[in-house]
Amino acid sequence: MSRGLKVKIVFVILIACILTGFFSFSANCQSRVIADSLIQLLNENDHWNDTLKCHHYNEVSFYATDPDERIYYAELAVETAKRINSDRQLALGMRYIGMGHSKKGDLSTAIEKYLIAAKCYANIKLDLGVAVVYLDLADVYSIQNNFTTADKYYQKSIKxxxxxxxxxxxxxxxxxLGELYRLNKKLDSAIQYFEESMIVFETVDYPSRVAYARGNIGLVQEVKGQYIEAERNLKGAIFILSEFEDYDPISTYQLALSRIEASRGSERIALSYADSALAIGLNEGLKEQIRDASLQLSELYSSQSNFKKAHYFQSQYITYRDSINNEETVRKMADLRTEFEVGLKQAEVDLKQKEVDLLQKEAYISRVLLAAGGVFVILLLVVVVVLWQLYHMKVRAANVVRRKRQVIEGQHRRVLQLNATKDRFFSIISHDLRGPISNFSGVAGLIQLYIEDGDYVELKRIGRILENSSHELSTLLDNLLDWAMNQQGVFPYDPEEVSAEEICNPTLRVLSNSANAKNITMTEEVHSEYMVYVDVNSATTTIRNLVSNALKFTPEGGTVTLTVEREGDYAVFVVEDNGIGIPEDKMKNLFGFDGERKRWGTDGEKGVGLGLNLVREFVELNKGKVTVTSKESQGSCFRVYFPLFVEE
Structure with missing residues (x-):
């Protein structure tokens, strides 16, 4: 195909893109072949003007199958669109950047880019573009299990x-939207949206999507116990999708039919459906379907007292469940191992092939030597070139192996370091849990003894010990729970617009009794007009830990203040005290687990540093920062920077 013909073909595609203004159903339209052709055209036509380049950058991004490649070309499109002042192309580029980050799991960045794209479409009054981006946003919030926000964007796009x-x-x-409601157990609303979707798809003669809607209605009816209606819809959906060889939903619907038959006591039919669903999963490589079908088969065989097969499918279920949960890590390690092994095998094949070629050439040289010395010289030069290339190939292969070995060794060292940190952390926690719990031992006997002696002064002292120990234990356990959830990635992070007062004042009210008990003057209430964009729970935990620490390390008659000020794009929460301060040797590892962590408060309170570790992690979670200044015997000042809320 000539270069001119290629340009004409891509130009036709380009005109279609200009008329539509945006692309939809991108997951079904990506084509690696088209993307490679467009990239080749871009490389061959560096003289194109910015307008044409911008369109082609967005086209490559649209068809790209690799998320990093999609982001790369979309960023080129955005940069070019800004130069030519094209909001339409800028919106497209921002949307594709968002799609790339969504595919990589960076959902917060995806949301940011989608919002910019929606704003660009709104600027040029392209409502359909805004609606498509709203769908993208709804899908991201669905992944985050943020039902309310996902529902809001679905409703906006539908309107x-x-x-x-x-x-x-x-x-x-x-x-x-119906699927969102189904997953969130709002079954009646889910059926309503599925039925409306099915009617519209029937109107436009889209049978595969009609089958999706009908099958999903069947899934809801199965949960509601409407087995007759569910069975009719599920079988109807399977019949249609079989014509399109769309096996993924077929497997899901067959599992639902298996559950229905099991509830009726028809175990043989239930096993048949579950076996079919498992076979589809195995044939198509659908891990989630294999996992769910294995669990269903395990339960069915267990109900038949066939414990051997039940155990087999239970083991298979656990294997695929764990495989799915760790799929990303396993995939990366497998890719690295496969690349290494393939490289070695290819090097061996190349080496053997070169050796064969060399032998053939040497035999040929021997025969040619009898005919002419000149041909011998030429062939000898060829052999030298081949050997030189072979040598360089060996050197490159050795360098690749060495680099990969270094990466693996670095990862091994990192794992050992993390394990050491974990062991030290558990040692600290077990030691410091022992203290408060030990205080409870024998207290019941002392209380009984003092009651019999009428020694109420000692009873009050015991009461204070119990109160301090329970407060210390409760705070330690709260921080431990928050830290553990955050390390596992399950700590809820839902940023929103919130006032500085809402973060500060609940903490001040909760800790006022602790301040009064030590006769410490503490800020009673914060007054501030600043609005920040943070997750309320983690932000409140951050301020509570800092104020609690300030009270712990401030002697009786001291002062603890909490104020809020502004610095650039941040609201700065300042916790300051005139307590015992922090030794210089502890400042370096203040927010980690290294070094000696235990410190005693001015009234005998114990601290292990877990609260400050939480402070650092939660501040970073909310895209902020924390600084500290302190001098021994003069007090400490912690400054927490949270981003201000910015109107879109």
Whole structure:
């Protein structure tokens, strides 16, 4: 194909893109072949003007199958769109950047880019573009299990699609919204949206999507116990999807039919459906379907007292469940191992092939030597070149192996370091849990003894010991729970617009009794007009830990203040005290687990540093920072920077 013909073909695609203004259903339209062709055209036509380049950058990003490649070309499109002042192309580029980050799991960045894309579409009054981006946002929030926000964006997109009479996108949005409601157990609403979606898909003659809607209705009816209706819809969906060889949903629907038959006591039919679902999963490589079918088969065989097969499928279920949970880590390690092994095998094959070639050439040289010395010289030069290339190939292969070995060794050292940190952390926690719990031992006997002696002064002292120990234990356990959830990645992070007062004042009220008990003057209430964009729970935990530490290390009659000020794009929460301060040797590892962590408060309170570790992690979680200044015997000042809320 000539270069001119290629340009004409891509130009036709380009005109279509200009007329539509944006792309939809990107997951079904990506084509590696088209992307490679477009990249080749870009490389061959460096003289193109910025307008044409911008369109092609966005096209490559649209068709790209690799998320990093999609982001790369979309960023080129954004940069070029800004130069030519094109909001339409800027919106496209921002949307594709968001899609790339969403695919990589960086959902916060994806949301940021999607919001910019929606704003660009709104600036040029392209409502359909705004609606498509709203669908993208809804999908991201669905992944985050943020039902309320996902529902809001689905409803907004549906409203626009209705107004613009865009039937296919309307039906798709309704289908996705129904699935959101199904997963969140709002079954009646889910059926309503599925049914409306099915009607629209039938109108535009889209049978595969009609089957999706019908099958999902069956899933809801199965949960509600409406087995007859569920069975009719599930079988109807399977019949249609079989014609399209769309096996993923078929497997899901067959598992639902298996559960229905099991509830009826028809175990033989239930086993048949579950076996079929498992076979589809194995044939198509669908791990989630294999996992769910294995669990269903295990339960069915267990109910038949066939414990051997039940155990087999239970083991298979656990294997695939763990495989799915650790899929990303396993995939990376497998890719690295495969690349290493393939490289070695390829090097061996190349070496053997070169050796064969060399022998053949040497035999040929021997024969040619009898005919002419000149040919011998030429062939000898060829052999030298081949050997030189072979040598360089060996050197490159050795360098690759060495680099990969260094990476693996570095990862091994990192694992050992993390294990050491974990062991030290558990040692600290077990030691410091022992203290408060030990205080409870024997207290019951002392209380009984003092009651019999009428020694109420000692009873009051015992009461204070119990109160301090329980408060110390409760605070330590709260921080330990928060830290553990954050390390596992399950600590809820839901940033929102919130006032500085809402973060500070609950903490001040909770800790006021502790301040009064030590006769410490503490800020009673914070007054501030600043609004920050943070997760309320983690931000409040951060301030509570800092104020609690300040009270712990401030002697009786001291002062603890909590104020809020502004510095650039941040609201700065300042916790200051005139307590015992922090030794210089502890400042270096203040927010970690290294070094000696235990310190005693001015009234005998114990601290292990877990609260400060939480402070650092939660501040970073909320895209902020924390600084500290302190002098022994003069007090400490912690400054926490949280980002201010910015109107979009």
């Amino acid at each position: 626009i699609f209705r107004h613009k009479n865009d039937s296919i996108r309307l039906a798709s949005a309704l289908l996705n």
